[in-house]
Amino acid sequence: MLDQMQPMIDTAxxxxxxxxxxxxxxxxxxxxxxxxxxxxxxxIPRLQSDEVTEQLLxxxxxxIPVTTIANTMQLGAVMEGKHTIDVGMLVLPVLxxxxxxxxxxxxxxxxxxxxxxxxxxxxTVKLALERFKQEQKDxxxxxxxxxxxxxxxxxxxxxxxxxxxxxx
Amino acid sequence: MxxxxxxxxxxxxxxxxxxxxPEEKEVSANTLMGPPKRRQMNDDKRGDPMQPSRxxxxxxxxxxxxxxxxxxx
Numbered sequence: 603m604l605d606q607m608q609p610m611i612d613t614a615x616x617x618x619x620x621x622x623x624x625x626x627x628x629x630x631x632x633x634x635x636x637x638x639x640x641x642x643x644x645x646i647p648r649l650q651s652d653e654v655t656e657q658l659l660x661x662x663x664x665x666i667p668v669t670t671i672a673n674t675m676q677l678g679a680v681m682e683g684k685h686t687i688d689v690g691m692l693v694l695p696v697l698x699x700x701x702x703x704x705x706x707x708x709x710x711x712x713x714x715x716x717x718x719x720x721x722x723x724x725x726t727v728k729l730a731l732e733r734f735k736q737e738q739k740d741x742x743x744x745x746x747x748x749x750x751x752x753x754x755x756x757x758x759x760x761x762x763x764x765x766x767x768x769x770x
Numbered sequence: 771m772x773x774x775x776x777x778x779x780x781x782x783x784x785x786x787x788x789x790x791x792p793e794e795k796e797v798s799a800n801t802l803m804g805p806p807k808r809r810q811m812n813d814d815k816r817g818d819p820m821q822p823s824r825x826x827x828x829x830x831x832x833x834x835x836x837x838x839x840x841x842x843x
């Protein structure tokens with residue numbers, strides 16, 4: 603709710619696309635590759651080249667997720683006017699798999715970025731809260747300790763039944 | 771929050787498409803008792819192997835096979 607009320611300042615302002623001459627930007631021109639197959643024909647040879655593969659493996663070893671790399675590649679190509687965003691979205695899963703294939707071939711440990719978020723589930727939080735309450739309870743309970751000599755004497759004195767009403 | 775990286779969602783969608791393989795149905799004759807022609811055409815479209823999602827699923831399947839070969843070798 604709070605997110606919806608905040609102004610979105612990281613998006614384009616209305617009319618921003620009209621601030622440059624039509625056709626002066628690559629993405630305002632018709633794309634170079636129109637289909638997924640054409641786009642893949644552009645990506646696959648690039649990914650297979652030694653130079654790109656080395657750089658890619660370096661980035662994978664640094665721990666950058668595969669999904670992030672694929673998305674960056676795809677966005678860059680859209681900006682260069684290679685293909686449209688629609689084709690980019692379709693190509694994205696194939697790129698992810700391709701990068702993972704390159705990583706597996708080179709036996710590099712990588713982060714795919716497809717792992718489920720390790721968020722704490724409701725039950726985990728509940729369990730932790732219950733344990734915390736139990737621990738608090740245990741701390742507040744007085745511990746049974748051995749009587750000190752004074753208390754022992756007082757108990758003994760109380761136990762000695764004296765007086766008229768005491769039983770003999 | 772704007773979506774910055776749609777890759778995980780797209781990957782999940784493609785996985786779903788891969789799970790939903792089209793069943794091979796008997797082609798019913800267009801008789802009076804058969805399904806209406808329009809519905810028949812829609813069903814054909816959904817299972818069309820030339821649909822972009824199906825095409826991509828087939829590419830991903832091929833790449834995954836290769837990956838499995840590499841990891842199992």
